[in-house]
Amino acid sequence: MERGSCAMSPVPDLSVSGSRYRVLVGVTGSVAALKLPSLVSQLLQTPGVRESDGIDVRVVTTERATHFYNTADVPVHVYRDQDEWEMWSARSDPVLHIELRRWANMLVIAPLDANTLGKIASGICDNLLPTLSEKRSSRGTLLIAKDMCGPSMGHKPSSTVLSCHEHSNVATPDHFPTSGHPSGLWLCGSPLHY
Template sequence: MTAAAPTSGPLPTEEEYPSVHLLLLVTGSVAAIKTGLLLDQLSTERCNIRIAATKAAFHFLRRAQPSKTGIPFQSIITDEQEWSEWQAMNDSIVHIELRRWADIVVIAPLNANTLAKVATGICDNLVSSVMRAWEVRAKPVIVCPAMNSAMWTHPLTATQLSQLETIYMDPQTCAARKAVAAEAEQPATTEPATRQQESATTNTTAAVPAGADAATPICEAAHLPPTLAESMFQIVGPVSKRLACGDIGIGGMASVEEIAAHIRHTMELIREDKRRQFREARAKVPVADPAIVVAVASPVKPPSAEPEKTSPAADTPASAKAE
């Protein structure tokens, strides 16, 4: 799926506005019904989107909420294609090809099962295999958790998200993020009950699971990352809402608007990095000497090795001709 660049005039060149390859991974959570709505949010972006989904995800994708874009079911890559497209040596392997193709991966929704698989390196389906082969600290990963409150607040969730942050972020950036998170956790002047209520209703921060150690480096999406290095691992959500079981609590996937905001911002960081690569590549091209260019454009005829022959009449004086 390809969306046009946001411009009213002629389309910009690839160097001016590079396209981005976005891989969307969908897992088995009721929040998968919002996949079409998320695609609507990205319909004006100049990006190529591929979708891969787990078997469980299709249970919810078939019940997706109506959207303008719709869900391209015929284009969704499945576990079956992972096996059927490889028949002999040198055939392409789907999860490796997707890993090479993508500039950014977004897991929306990320359920507890896939979180546990990715954090521990299990790769028993297409989605988990893509993440097992992902270029860590080179290409951004955005995860959008969606699970029951009991699962989100379980200590394992905090541990697994912490593991992913350590894997996907470089140590210095990860340490800086810990410092910012620790500073944000300092007691404020707001009453504890008020702070708790604000934390439960906000849609702009990722809640820290209860029972997590205070030093656990859970990535809070309180702001958009200013640099590409800081965007390598982002957690968007979850939020408090009425969940699939009917309970009201933390664990719902963030709004598609918020997820799209993180995706758009990260894609712009990727575009800027691609522009930089274009500039560096152009700067490495040797510039020809202007004098040589002129000489090549207007060649001078070389002198002849033999003396030029002249006719006898040309050497005869004018008086002799008159006689």
Template sequence: MHQKHILLGVSASISAYKAADLANELTKRGYAVDVLMTQNSTKFITPLTLQTLSKRPVHIDVMVEHRADLVNHIELAKQADLLLIAPATANIIGKLASGIADDMVTTVAMALKTDVPKLIAPAMNTYMYQNPVTQKNLVRLKEFGYKEIEPREALLACGDFGRGALATNATIIQAVEATLSQRSL
């Protein structure tokens, strides 16, 4: 049996720091974890942190090709057993729902085969999460085969209390493992 390959997409949320523990725990469990970051997410957590914990290169710029004979974002998509975007901001959700592919996360997501499982873990302010546009975009993503790992209700970084906090890493990992085990049946 081959090593399962997870693409971990990180977008620009204060909860991006939790991606370090996710990458670390998934790697320890024997998964190959390739981290995809939006440019703005690098302002919350450094690529070096995620590279060190995943033991693999971190991918940020669609225009950077490591090998002349391969198109990086296509190769990453071909290797994927699962896409996990955690945290997923309203921005990244809106881009994916609209088919916009202008960063590493959205471009690789668009290049995935339709049968590759896609998990998305929103993290944002309560009012952003409840916004009808965000909710409509989440419904659209579900129509495209994405499964939402719902945010928690908590005191948020902005000081508001409500639904919008990133699901716990335990919940996210449980969803990853359940999805991968269903796929291998």
């Protein structure tokens, strides 16, 4: 997929958001990243959010995720790893991951690939997104939607990582019905049931 360009401001003005709901969407290198433009558009039109309260959405992407969508199709600001480094040049400059953490009252990582899940669980902060999730304060919510095909979804290491994650405010939506077996196909073509 063709990579787009998003105009980046050197220092984001995150303090002026008058929105009551400030959602930071993290996106990782999974084929489900194709859905990012739709996810962001739907978040911006969240029913039940009064216009006076407002909702402000920003995106943090991994470089691998940009393979699956065009940043020009995302109707909000998209931050990349390079922004973290370009924004900071002197000791008194703001640090992007700290500013984003202060700004957001919810971090949604969708999709969360196995690579980033492992980094978060291990405390490896080698790019912007794991750094944000590792440094989440207890005042905000971290919602993750892991995206792993078929048997990987219930694979013991993946399940163990999620169950012992240190964040007490982590929510992992259940993608499967409580009774019966799901049917259909993952985006990769694997059967949904296993």
